[in-house]
Amino acid sequence: QVQLVESGGGVAQPGGSLGLSCAASGFTFSSYAMSWARQAPGKGLEWVSGIYSDGSDTYYVDSVKGRFTISRDNAKNTLYLQMNSLKPEDTALYYCAKDRRSYPHRATMSDLRLNDYWGQGTQVTVSS
Numbered sequence: 634q635v636q637l638v639e640s641g642g643g644v645a646q647p648g649g650s651l652g653l654s655c656a657a658s659g660f661t662f663s664s665y666a667m668s669w670a671r672q673a674p675g676k677g678l679e680w681v682s683g684i685y686s687d688g689s690d691t692y693y694v695d696s697v698k699g700r701f702t703i704s705r706d707n708a709k710n711t712l713y714l715q716m717n718s719l720k721p722e723d724t725a726l727y728y729c730a731k732d733r734r735s736y737p738h739r740a741t742m743s744d745l746r747l748n749d750y751w752g753q754g755t756q757v758t759v760s761s
Contacts, residue, residue, distance in 0.1 A: 642755030655729030
């Protein structure tokens, strides 16, 4: 069965960095686009970043552009999110998600309804 297991969350100071990983199994990882999403306390689920199945293109929500980098290693079936220059508003539970598509259109990359499997989440807290 499909499994997505996130790791790497923790506590960081404002301006600091954290790196998240998502280990995938139970499907052909290299055939599907992947995304990261987050849910802050008391708020709804927010799409953060997405990457094509072959890693050829990446997309970000405006609030993280220039600070976060999504990547993937298809040989290791692993998705990554490097988060730099962290801000307190980045505090959230971060999820990785499998897209139903390989190369989503730019306009619909952030549509979370098109993700069919989710991990359990990893907590990121940014605080001084």
